Amino acid sequence: MSILVIAEHDNKSIKPVTLVTVAAAKEIGGDIEVLVAGAGCSAAADAAAKIEGVSKVLLADNEVYAHHLAENMAELVTEIGKDYSHILSPTTTSGKNFMPRAAALLDVAQISDISGVVSEDTFERPIYAGNAVATVQSSDAIKVITVRGTAFDPVPAEGGSASVEALDIVKDAGLSTWVKEDIVKLVRPELTAARIIISGGRGMQNGENFSLLESVADKLGAAIGASRAAVDAGFVPNDMQVGQTGKIVAPELYIAVGISGAIQHLAGMKDSKVIVAINKDEDAPIFQVADYGLVADLFKAVPELDSML
Amino acid sequence: MKVLVTAKRVVDYNVNVRVLNDNSGVDLNNVKMSVNPFDEIAIEEAVRLKEAGTAEEVIVVSIGPKAAQEQIRTALALGADRGILIETDIEAQPLGIAKLLKAIIDKEQPQLIITGKQAIDGDNSQTGQMVAALAGYAQATFASKLELSGDSATVTREIDGGLEVIKVTLPAVVTTDLRLNEPRYASLPNIMKAKKKPVDTYTPEDLGVDITPRVKTLKVSPPPERKAGIIVESVEQLVDKLKNEAKVIS
Ligand SMILES: Cc1cc2nc3c(=O)[nH]c(=O)nc-3n(C[C@H](O)[C@H](O)[C@H](O)COP(=O)(O)OP(=O)(O)OC[C@H]3O[C@@H](n4cnc5c(N)ncnc54)[C@H](O)[C@@H]3O)c2cc1C
Ligand SMILES: Nc1ncnc2c1ncn2[C@@H]1O[C@H](COP(=O)(O)O)[C@@H](O)[C@H]1O
Numbered sequence: 001m002s003i004l005v006i007a008e009h010d011n012k013s014i015k016p017v018t019l020v021t022v023a024a025a026k027e028i029g030g031d032i033e034v035l036v037a038g039a040g041c042s043a044a045a046d047a048a049a050k051i052e053g054v055s056k057v058l059l060a061d062n063e064v065y066a067h068h069l070a071e072n073m074a075e076l077v078t079e080i081g082k083d084y085s086h087i088l089s090p091t092t093t094s095g096k097n098f099m100p101r102a103a104a105l106l107d108v109a110q111i112s113d114i115s116g117v118v119s120e121d122t123f124e125r126p127i128y129a130g131n132a133v134a135t136v137q138s139s140d141a142i143k144v145i146t147v148r149g150t151a152f153d154p155v156p157a158e159g160g161s162a163s164v165e166a167l168d169i170v171k172d173a174g175l176s177t178w179v180k181e182d183i184v185k186l187v188r189p190e191l192t193a194a195r196i197i198i199s200g201g202r203g204m205q206n207g208e209n210f211s212l213l214e215s216v217a218d219k220l221g222a223a224i225g226a227s228r229a230a231v232d233a234g235f236v237p238n239d240m241q242v243g244q245t246g247k248i249v250a251p252e253l254y255i256a257v258g259i260s261g262a263i264q265h266l267a268g269m270k271d272s273k274v275i276v277a278i279n280k281d282e283d284a285p286i287f288q289v290a291d292y293g294l295v296a297d298l299f300k301a302v303p304e305l306d307s308m309l
Numbered sequence: 310m311k312v313l314v315t316a317k318r319v320v321d322y323n324v325n326v327r328v329l330n331d332n333s334g335v336d337l338n339n340v341k342m343s344v345n346p347f348d349e350i351a352i353e354e355a356v357r358l359k360e361a362g363t364a365e366e367v368i369v370v371s372i373g374p375k376a377a378q379e380q381i382r383t384a385l386a387l388g389a390d391r392g393i394l395i396e397t398d399i400e401a402q403p404l405g406i407a408k409l410l411k412a413i414i415d416k417e418q419p420q421l422i423i424t425g426k427q428a429i430d431g432d433n434s435q436t437g438q439m440v441a442a443l444a445g446y447a448q449a450t451f452a453s454k455l456e457l458s459g460d461s462a463t464v465t466r467e468i469d470g471g472l473e474v475i476k477v478t479l480p481a482v483v484t485t486d487l488r489l490n491e492p493r494y495a496s497l498p499n500i501m502k503a504k505k506k507p508v509d510t511y512t513p514e515d516l517g518v519d520i521t522p523r524v525k526t527l528k529v530s531p532p533p534e535r536k537a538g539i540i541v542e543s544v545e546q547l548v549d550k551l552k553n554e555a556k557v558i559s
Contacts, residue, residue: 069475070438070448093468097450100403100435104442109404109523112433122527127431128326132335135527175447175481179463179474192469196557220558228487238453238467238488245347245427245487247469253557263325270535274555276547282540291538291555294547304544309558 001030001120004081005054006089006099009036009044014051016193017090017147019154022051024147025088026155027117031055033084034162037076039066045164052159059164064172067181068094071173074101079169082106084142085120091146091248099146108140115151129244129267149192150250150271184239191240194223196253199242199269200235201227203258203279203298207235212302213257219309225249225269227259243268258298261286278302310420310479312355312364315410316384317345318377319430332528344380347425349387350485353492354455355423356388363457364421366390370413372406374398378508385503386495392508397520403431405513405520407439412516414444419480421462426451426484437484447477451486 003025008015018034025032032053036045037060045059058080064072081087081102089095091113103110115133116124122137123145191197198213198220210224217224225247226240242249244267254272259265261277261284269275270289277290280297287293294301320326321341329336344352358364369384371377372395381392395409414422422444424437441448449455449464453472456463457479466473467486495503513520541547551558 067473067475070441070450074442093451093466096434097438097448100438101442101448103435104404104407104439107404109402110433110435111524112435126532127529128320128335129429129432130532131326132328133530133532135530137525137527138523139525140523173447174478176449176475176477179476181468181470181474182472184471232488237471238486239469239471244429244432253551253555264322270532274551274557275535275538276551287540288537289535291536292547292550293538293540294544295540296544301544305548308544308548 001028001085003028003030003032003086003088004084005032005034006077006087006095007034007036007044007048008090008092008094009038009041011038011041012043014044014047014157016154017092017149019051019157020149020152021088021090021147022053023152023155024114024117025086026053027152028086028120030085033058035060035080037065037068037073039063049162049164050158050160052156054160054162057162057164058167060167060169062170064170067178068098069176069178070098070101071175072171073098074105075171075173076169077102078105079171080167081142086143086145088145088147091148095146099144103144106142106144108142108144109138110144110146111136111138112146113148114145115148129263130270131263148248150248184237188217189221189223191223191225191242191247191249194251196220196222197225197249197251198222198255198257199225199227199259200230200257201259202229202233204230204235210236216302216306216309219306227265256286257302259286260284261289310364311366311368311417312358313368313370313414313417313419313422314348314351314355314384314389315424316348316352316369316371316380317425317428318342318371318373318380319345319428322346322429328529328531332530334529344383345425345428347427347485349492350487350489351423351425352384352387352389353490354485357490358457359388368393368417368419370395370410372397372401372409381508382503383495385506386500387493391506394508394510395513395516396510397513399520399522401520402522402524403433403435403439404523406436407443408518409513409516409520410440411443412518421479422482424482424484426486437482441482447481449475449477449481450484452483453486453488455483455489
């Protein structure tokens with residue numbers, strides 16, 4: 001068996017979810033090769049070559065892959081992927097964009113967001129917002145899979161010494177063009193990589209009040225998340241949404257502030273090691289998953305917490 | 310132009326889904342079924358295009374059991390013009406569904422196809438991308454803003470790091486994210502009118518599409534349960550527990 005892992009990277013370095021995806025590949029077993037596609041991404045390929053357990057890195061460095069446009073990425077993955085038994089990518093908005101397209105071009109199913117490997121063709125994945133876990137078996141010759149970022153322990157980023165092979169494959173479907181992006185500047189750890197997360201919900205009342213959480217986050221080295229309601233109301237940007245249809249996180253400590261605990265929110269954080277809920281409504285469902293619940297007005301409790309840290 | 314939208318019949322998002330004791334699936338008995346929430350957003354977007362005079366006709370497609378007619382009627386009540394039900398009792402998977410939708414695209418030649426980004430039952434997030442692949446069309450997934458001009462669409466996409474804007478050539482497939490619009494409620498007169506709108510029914514065989522599942526569900530289990538925690542009396546006690554019991558802060 002040979003497995004192709006498609007790296008998530010920022011041209012210079014490899015994102016931690018890539019290491020999680022390699023870990024899933026290791027559980028499947030077989031030769032692991034990593035594809036680094038982008039424009040000006042040779043440094044990322046060099047970093048990928050150091051990942052433990054990787055035997056070869058394929059580098060597709062061309063303008064056409066600059067923003068991982070789905071049409072071009074899918075054609076690239078389809079062309080090189082047909083020689084592998086498995087093609088894996090992290091379940092990120094990038095992987096979710098081009099992987100199903102590649103699967104359809106290969107005429108195979110995709111198995112989305114796996115949380116466990118049972119055997120080379122059988123996998124576990126959460127369904128119904130994590131209210132059930134399905135064990136599924138694929139009968140396709142090539143298994144196209146996206147991997148849940150919280151489900152496997154990352155392999156070490158160092159320790160390998162794979163060769164880097166530059167590919168001369170240029171796929172430009174000419175169907176779409178990238179116009180611009182509005183990337184939120186991170187001043188704190190990335191949500192999906194943070195050890196501690198403090199999230200605010202509708203109870204925060206407005207965007208300015210998130211400064212209460214920022215102060216606590218800075219003391220704890222935490223990332224800040226939000227519920228859908230807080231994003232919909234415009235308190236904070238979309239990249240902060242945790243949940244079934246936002247980001248899936250599993251930090252050591254998750255502090256939910258003014259969040260009721262709807263199924264869709266729980267789906268994104270209930271695998272956290274320790275959950276704290278601060279809510280003024282003692283019947284809020286969030287308390288059913290919280291290790292430590294505090295029934296209190298957040299506008300009193302959060303500043304108090306801040307002063308004690 | 311014609312706009313094609315999809316409406317999947319799914320367990321309502323408010324239902325707390327339970328796994329069956331024999332691990333064969335989840336309990337769907339007497340459970341409220343609805344249009345997938347992301348598809349409501351797709352329907353709303355298409356109807357707004359029609360109201361703005363950009364779209365001439367909005368066609369809604371659902372694939373599922375006969376009862377999926379209800380979801381088509383809902384879409385018609387929200388403003389779609391006609392429906393297509395592809396009736397099957399097989400629990401079709403995204404690749405098979407995409408092939409069925411491709412067959413409808415060949416018949417109807419829409420300029421724009423709007424699907425949800427994700428069905429909240431299987432949480433696959435695949436179908437729109439697969440349809441685009443099979444049709445050879447551009448795709449713009451996770452859309453929070455859609456602007457059409459001439460033969461292209463400019464789409465703002467919600468991505469992990471923030472927002473991205475891309476321009477796609479039409480025909481194209483757009484998949485909706487939560488913030489694309491706020492779907493309206495159907496009015497009673499529109500619900501009555503919807504009953505008279507045409508709905509065509511096909512089977513996968515009629516369309517010559519093989520939807521045999523490639524992935525078999527061996528079992529469905531409940532997720533690991535969390536142990537119930539405690540209610541602390543004060544912030545002070547909370548900090549103490551986090552430091553000395555859970556040892557997650559220092
Ligand atoms: C298709 C779909 C997808 C969705 N995806 C997601 C998702 O990915 N992520 C997500 O989070 N949601 C998602 N949702 C939305 C979800 O159903 C809930 O509506 C949402 O999570 C509610 O957010 P909230 O808890 O902040 O708001 P609310 O439910 O309004 O809760 C606010 C809470 O704040 C408390 N509060 C208010 N004031 C104070 C105060 N002063 N002090 C202390 N507590 C206070 C209240 O007691 C209440 O419990 C989705 C919904 C749908 C239909
Ligand atoms: N059986 C179906 N009938 C109609 N539309 C569907 C069906 N399955 C999926 N879709 C569409 O594809 C989107 C993504 O579904 P999925 O890939 O299953 O997450 C949904 O939001 C629907 O718009």
